[in-house]
Amino acid sequence: MYRADELEAVYYLITDKDVTEFFPIYQTFVKTEVLGSLPRRIERWRKYGFGQLGVFDKESEKLIGYCGLQPLDDTGEIEIYYGFYKDFWGKGLATETAKAVLRFGFEDARLPRIVAATHPNNTNSQKLLLRLGMKQGQNGRFYDLEAAYFFLMREDYQNDEAAFYKLDFMEI
16 A cells, blocks of 8 residues: 555556556556545555555665555456566566565465466566466456466465565555
8 A cells, every 4th residue: 555645656657668568558547546546545455455565665765666466357356466667677576575465365365366467478477477376377358458367276375484565554
């Protein structure tokens, strides 16, 4: 969860061309909508018990990425999703963050299954999902796009004790 004063940084992250390279073409973000999105984000946490989390650099405390859980399109399934500034790619941060979010999803939110959908050409994301222990399923159509589909069942989840997370946000 973000604080209101962090939403401008969120806007710049989710409009960065490298971060959004594989986003649907129709998906655009309006700065005023992102800056005013805190009530919607809080409501998502209240409704589902999860949402998007910011990933911040330990030293500078600047936003470097995001990761979270959300409903996958209109499927009734819950997906993990993530994105990081290009300067932070290849450093294991997405893997570390996604492991922590999976742990939260299975252990705290008690989800029976977590899925992921990626653009078919986003091979780096697909490799990450496989490293997380997810299995590739049959490709599908989500968000009006063809997508590679991955899933992990709670009973197949391998708890990674090193996957640490700290939920640090205002009381909702």
